[in-house]
Amino acid sequence: MTPPDSNPSPRAPRRTKEDIVDAAVDLLDRVGLPDLSMRRLAEEIGVQPSALYWHVSSKQELLAAVSARILTPVAPRPSDPEGLGQAAAILGHRLHDALLAHRDGAEVVSSSLALGLVASPLHVALSAWEDTVTARVVADAITHYVVGITFHEQQRRSADAWGAAAPGASITPASFAHPSEDAFSAPLALIVGGIAVRQDGVGHPADA
Amino acid sequence: MTPPDSNPSPRAPRRTKEDIVDAAVDLLDRVGLPDLSMRRLAEEIGVQPSALYWHVSSKQELLAAVSARILTPVAPRPSDPEGLGQAAAILGHRLHDALLAHRDGAEVVSSSLALGLVASPLHVALSAWEDTVTARVVADAITHYVVGITFHEQQRRSADAWGAAAPGASITPASFAHPSEDAFSAPLALIVGGIAVRQDGVGHPADA
């Protein structure tokens, strides 16, 4: 992953991949994903654009590293476990928070996840469960739900911010108000609720 | 799909927005989203790039129109409304199929949906349900799950296709095989199963 060395070397590298990722996360938070270009990032670091390609092989690899950084707080904690449902709910909320902590965080992570360039934190955290198959099914449902709705939330936020700053664009045609915490939690609870049905082997719940 | 005009107009437009969207969908299926540029599209149509901007105001608006086209097969309400769960499951599968029917369909629709430039077909189809709130919660959970996992599926597909064509890249480090139909359906069934729990007012299913 990292070409340089971890022990105190005779010649310290002038810039490490970590430094580039640091700067990228910082720039992302300040200018957003559309303005996060390799050229802009190089300028920020005080280096030629081509220099970045000594540290990373492509922009997508860089964004994958940024995604991994964004997702670090989602890692399982020893205090976590209870039932699968509770653990999943906690992790879902943690993922939500982690994505919201960075500008365009959901969009960045969404593509890295789709490209398979970053590990899914829910899959990792729940992989230790005894019912492996159910754990994976739950991780799939929650991960995609949370990333998708947070992407939606963040886009609306920046659209609102832009609309608020723009001249003469006061009438927003948006049909409903900002997403409340419930708008996020209720579908999450729905998914968590489905775990019990699956485990109890309940048949066709929608027949009645 | 639709003939330019149904009545004989005095001056038929040389090109209509429909034509541009037709060509865009066609080009998308042939070259994929990364190579779908305004310049390439203009070339395909036989027009200058700037000419496209008489018909659409931006590339994003064009992709929103493409998204709407991709989503049209999802629209019809399920004929036998046996319950919210069944209707939702049918629509979820229909959405999956619609996205898979076009190259990079999930990615295109994902961003249009996040930007709020296209209507969510599940929300539309389920909005007539008596329990409005539950319908919206279900639509949220299923829409984001399906779009997210289909995005993932399609990326893996094109990565595989590329890897198969690439020289000397036979050993794919992917940890598991292609997604089976079950890998899609099981989490969907989990969400659908959660509906009954929500409606029955069952409390904390993961406590035991």
Place this chain on the structure above:
DNA sequence: ACCTGAACACCGTTCAAGT
């Protein structure tokens, strides 16, 4: 080992001007 300089092959979008 780490970076510069210069180039290649592109982008989305605007806008005066044509017909």
Place this chain on the structure above:
DNA sequence: ACCTGAACACCGTTCAAGT
């Protein structure tokens, strides 16, 4: 009404060459 021509302000990436 519909489109051309030309420009503006950018992109990601490669690669020989420097230190």
